[in-house]
Amino acid sequence: MEDRTNITLSRCSTTVLSVASATVIIITSEVNARTTQKSIWVATCWISQKMKSLVIFLAAFACSSALPDDIYNPGYLLYQREDGLIEVEDLNNATIQVYATEADMTFHFFDPSNPSRGTAIKSSQIPYILSLTGFDNRRDTLVIIHGWRNHYQSPVNDIIKNAALSNHNLNVIVVDWSPIAGSNYLTAQRAVTRVGQYVGTFLTRLESQIGLSLARTTIVGHSLGAHITGNAGAATRGRIRYLVGLDPAGPLFSERDTSNRLDPTDGQFVQVIHTNDGVLGFGINMGHADYFPNGGKTQPGCGIDVAGSCAHSRAYEYYAESLFHNFFNSRQCNSYSDFTNNICSATSSRMGGLPLQNRAGIYFLRTNSRPLYA
Template sequence: MLYTRRNPTCAQAINSTVLGNLNVTKKTIFTVHGFRPTGSPPVWMEDLVEGLLSVDDMNVVVVDWNQGATTVIYNHASRKTRKVAIVLKEFIDQMLAEGASLDDIYMIGVSLGAHVAGFVGKMYNGQLGRITGLDPAGPLFNGRPPEDRLDPGDAQFVDVIHSDIDGMQYFKCDHQRSVYLYLSSLRENCTITAYPCDSYRDYRNGKCVNCGISQTESCPLLGYYADNWKDYLRERDPPMTKAFFDTAEEKPFCIYHYFVDIITWNKNIRRGSITIKLRDKAGNTTESKINQ
């Protein structure tokens, strides 16, 4: 189902023989949903399409494999992922024949859809422009070799947001939290900064505040603009990183980070407290007290 700025709300049905209004000279984003045990369409899909079209003039192709993904037996749905990938390759091959470039193809896969994207990327030897995996499905994929799951080598740039555990927690709503975090990156003034770090403990202890680069450069941003950091990743060996972040409890999830370093001038023990107060441009204030 094709959406463009010419038809942002009413999809045009397309396939490998009928590309419709798809403009092969523009970026094309494929969105691939995951396991749908109840058969209901993803509630976030309309927001994702709208958000993507708001940031760039592109083709947004919603991959509807709901008939294959709808089953209460997860194993049955997972076995369909490679078949979906083959259909998508036929479609992309036709795009390439019409003049499209692999550099301009970007796949966003959710849950099982992340592995669908990975299988497509493998068939093009990792030459797709980008793949984003949003909470890639764990059961039947964790611990598998790279050819059986989404892998960092499946595209020129691969980014993954992990916001949930799998298994018994699968049916909880937080399995889709990564989608809403991605959506927040499409809104103005709502960037979520991630901090490269070896462990979550080190991150929480403030040991990873400068991203390993000069203070004048931005840390990687979560979501749509994560690929702005790919030039820095190329300088790493291997060219990949793991980064951590904090969010607010509800939409739009973005928060600001401040690092406060307090240095005492002597070693004498003193009783008391330190209060830190922050005020924004609108005059709103918040404070935190450190008791000793």
């Protein structure tokens, strides 16, 4: 037996079908932007009958406002917190809560002799780093930058740090910008340029005062952290050896405007891994090498990934696995359709790893639904 309810919201048509004990929501939205009719969102998801209150939130999430220029603005952002709860954030009516300052930045130093506890360092302590930490400028250095709503102990940092120190003789610096990242999305998104400049300045001071080699430094960032990675690289005038963007955040960023986001000019070689394009991620080519596992939108094993959090986090899970053993073999293709139809060039590359393979291009690959993903 089927019960059909139509909900009409501004610029949106939503159909809710109740079948037995489950509800399926089919949401379509069309926006007129600069006289061009653009289809913004089509989503289908199954939700238990006990969560009917979420129906309206999902409908609102799908009804995005008109897009100024080419900025990706979904209007509402559905996200999953680290404790598993799902929340909705209104992007159109948000206000900037705080502005980033250098005091908001803490840098946690780890090394093979101190892989778990780390040492928290503020920029004023740079002259004393060699005595306070196990930092050794003869080692390569890996810098890790988390995303929105995260902190230095978030899974993205621990998973990558542990994989790196288990398999490489490295200095690892985990950047904690949680006083800003913990604010609303608009505040955090607007801060990526300034936070990136603080990170870049910190690294250039390490270079001049204790001998850090930027040519032997890799910065890896997830989500908003990927754009901070780009801004940090730009602050060093593109002298960082490798920049890795893990599913760079999409909401409120623009394809044309590269002033606040990751792009190929930010480092000597920029690699980007796309796993959740169109929801939390931004699937445009941003690096010298862009990888699209499973097409770059959804990921196997994530099921009905309503908020996109599972697919979004796969980017750092894939990268961490590549630090153990990199079997993420990828093929250079024009599109995922060409990849699935075996219409590709003979050029191949491995996604992730350290050091990276310096092979520019657009690459596609398939992964498993659970570890080992490659």
